[in-house]
Amino acid sequence: xxxxxxxxxxxxxxxxxxxxxxxxxxxxxxxxxxxxxxxxxxxxxxxxxxxxxxxxxxxxxxxxxxxxxxxxxxxxxxxxxxxxxxxxxxxxxxxxxxxxxxxxxxxxxxxxxxxxxxxxxxxxxxxxxxxxxxxxxxxxxxxxxxxxxxxxxxxxxxxxxxxxxxxxxxxxxxxxxxxxxxxxxxxxxxxxxxxxxxxxxxxxxxxxxxxxxxxxxxxxxxxxxxxxxxxxxxxxxxxxxxxxxxxxxxxxxxxxxxxxxxxxxxxxxxxxxxxxxxxxxxxxxxxxxxxxxxxxxxxxxxxxxxxxxxxxxxxxxxxxxxxxxxx
Amino acid sequence: xxxxxxxxxxxxxxxxxxxxxxxxxxxxxxxxxxxxxxxxxxxxxxxxxxxxxxxxxxxxxxxxxxxxxxxxxxxxxxxxxxxxxxxxxxxxxxxxxxxxxxxxxxxxxxxxxxxxxxxxxxxxxxxxxxxxxxxxxxxxxxxxxxxxxxxxxxxxxxxxxxxxxxxxxxxxxxxxxxxxx
Numbered sequence: 001x002x003x004x005x006x007x008x009x010x011x012x013x014x015x016x017x018x019x020x021x022x023x024x025x026x027x028x029x030x031x032x033x034x035x036x037x038x039x040x041x042x043x044x045x046x047x048x049x050x051x052x053x054x055x056x057x058x059x060x061x062x063x064x065x066x067x068x069x070x071x072x073x074x075x076x077x078x079x080x081x082x083x084x085x086x087x088x089x090x091x092x093x094x095x096x097x098x099x100x101x102x103x104x105x106x107x108x109x110x111x112x113x114x115x116x117x118x119x120x121x122x123x124x125x126x127x128x129x130x131x132x133x134x135x136x137x138x139x140x141x142x143x144x145x146x147x148x149x150x151x152x153x154x155x156x157x158x159x160x161x162x163x164x165x166x167x168x169x170x171x172x173x174x175x176x177x178x179x180x181x182x183x184x185x186x187x188x189x190x191x192x193x194x195x196x197x198x199x200x201x202x203x204x205x206x207x208x209x210x211x212x213x214x215x216x217x218x219x220x221x222x223x224x225x226x227x228x229x230x231x232x233x234x235x236x237x238x239x240x241x242x243x244x245x246x247x248x249x250x251x252x253x254x255x256x257x258x259x260x261x262x263x264x265x266x267x268x269x270x271x272x273x274x275x276x277x278x279x280x281x282x283x284x285x286x287x288x289x290x291x292x293x294x295x296x297x298x299x300x301x302x303x304x305x306x307x308x309x310x311x312x313x314x315x316x317x318x319x320x321x322x323x324x325x326x327x
Numbered sequence: 328x329x330x331x332x333x334x335x336x337x338x339x340x341x342x343x344x345x346x347x348x349x350x351x352x353x354x355x356x357x358x359x360x361x362x363x364x365x366x367x368x369x370x371x372x373x374x375x376x377x378x379x380x381x382x383x384x385x386x387x388x389x390x391x392x393x394x395x396x397x398x399x400x401x402x403x404x405x406x407x408x409x410x411x412x413x414x415x416x417x418x419x420x421x422x423x424x425x426x427x428x429x430x431x432x433x434x435x436x437x438x439x440x441x442x443x444x445x446x447x448x449x450x451x452x453x454x455x456x457x458x459x460x461x462x463x464x465x466x467x468x469x470x471x472x473x474x475x476x477x478x479x480x481x482x483x484x485x486x487x488x489x490x491x492x493x494x495x496x497x498x499x500x501x502x503x504x505x506x507x508x
Binding site: 004005007010011012014018019 | 351
C-alpha cells in the first residue's frame with residue numbers, strides 16, 4: 001500500500017503534467033485561431049480583388065497586375081456650411097399692378113364718318129375662239145355611193161358690260177369710354193431663411209490589394225457620402241392694398257349710351273347732388289314706381305355719386321334711376 | 328480532527344504541503360469508503376488519487392456549508408460514479424489485496440471490534456456498505472450522508488434501516504452476539 005507521500009508525489013506530478021499540457025493546448029489553439037483568421041482575411045481579400053471587374057479584366061489581358069491600378073485616396077470635399085442668414089434684402093421689390101376701370105359716358109355721341117370707295121374695274125373682253133364641229137352619219141351599202149353631211153362653222157365675239165362703282169358708308173358711334181388708372185403696390189422684400197442640416201458623412205473605404213509577381217499594390221478608395229437636408233422657411237410680408245387714386249372724367253349728366261338719368265327730383269330735399277356724397281343712404285327708384293317706395297337702399301358712405309351711379313347703372317341697366325339723399 | 332478546510336486553504340494559498348497533509352489525514356477513510364463502492368482495492372486507490380487530483384487541479388470552491396469531510400467524500404463519490412460509468416463494461420473484478428486492506432483497516436479503524444464489523448460489511452451490497460461506513464465509521468449524520476450519496480434524508484434513513492437488518496443477519500450467521508439497544 002502506498003504511503004501518503006507517494007500519493008502526493010504522484011498527484012503533484014500529474015498536476016504539473018496536466019498544467020503543462022493545458023498550457024500547450026492553449027498555445028496551439030491561439031496559433032490556430034490566428035492562422036485561421038489570417039487565412040480568412042486572405043480569402044476575403046482575394047475574393048474582393050477578383051470581384052473587381054476592372055482588375056479582373058486587366059488580369060485577363062496582361063496576365064499580371066500593373067501599377068496602373070494604383071490610385072490616390074479620394075479627396076474629401078468639405079461639406080457646405082449651413083447658412084442661416086436671411087435672404088438678400090436688396091432683392092428687387094415685387095411690383096403689383098391693380099387696375100381699376102371706370103366706365104364713363106361721353107358728353108355727346110362721337111360720330112365718325114368714313115367713306116370707303118370701292119372701285120370695281122372691268123376686265124378685258126374675252127374673245128371666244130371659233131370652234132368647228134364636224135359630225136358624220138350614214139351607211140354604206142355595197143355597190144352604192146356614200147353620202148356625207150357637213151355643218152358650217154362660224155366665229156362669235158362677246159363683249160362684257162363695264163362695272164358700276166359702289167360707295168359704302170360706315171358710321172362708328174362711341175357712347176362711352178373707359179378710364180383706366182394704374183396704382184402700384186409695393187411689397188416688402190421676401191426674406192427667406194434657409195437652414196441646412198448636415199449629417200455626419202458616411203465614409204466608405206474600399207481597400208483592394210493587387211499582388212503581382214514582384215510587387216504588391218494596395219489601392220484604397222475612400223468615398224464620403226454627405227447627406228444634406230434643406231429646410232426653407234419663407235416669410236412673406238404683404239403691404240396693405242393701396243387705395244387706388246381714380247381720376248374721373250368730367251361729370252356728364254346725360255349719356256346717350258346710358259339710359260339712367262340723374263334727375264333733380266329729391267325725396268325730401270331738392271338739393272342737387274353734387275360732388276362727393278357724405279355718409280347717407282340713397283334711395284333709388286326704378287321706372288314707374290313711386291319714389292317714396294325705394295326699391296333698394298344702399299350705403300354710400302365714402303362714395304362719390306359717380307361711383308354709385310355707375311353701380312346703379314350696372315345693376316339696373318335699361319332703367320331710370322332716381323337718386324335721393326335723405327337728410 | 329477536521330482540519331481539512333485549513334489544509335485546503337493553505338493549498339489554495341500556494342502551499343503544496345497543505346495538500347500533502349490533506350492526503351495524509353483523509354486517504355485511509357476515503358479508501359475504505361471507495362472500497363465499499365467499488366469492492367476493488369486498486370480501483371479504490373485509483374479513484375482516491377483521482378479525487379485528490381481533482382482537488383489539486385480544479386481547486387473547487389469549498390463554501391463551508393457542510394463539513395470538509397462531507398465535501399471531500401462527495402467529490403470522491405462523484406469520482407467513483409464517473410469512473411464506474413465510464414468503465415461500465417470493463418470494471419475489474421474484486422482484486423483485493425487482503426494484507427493492504429487489513430493494514431488500511433487497522434490504521435483507520437484501529438479498534439478490533441470495528442475492524443470485524445467492517446469485514447462483516449463486505450458481504451453486504453455496496454449501498455449498504457456505503458451508508459453504514461459513512462454513518463458508523465465516519466460518524467456522519469443522516470443529512471451529511473444523504474449529501475454525500477446524493478440521496479434524500481428519508482432515503483438514507485430507509486437505506487440505513489435495511490443495511491442494519493442485513494448486517495445483523497450477516498453477523499448472526501457468523502456467530503456474533505449483539506445487544507439490543
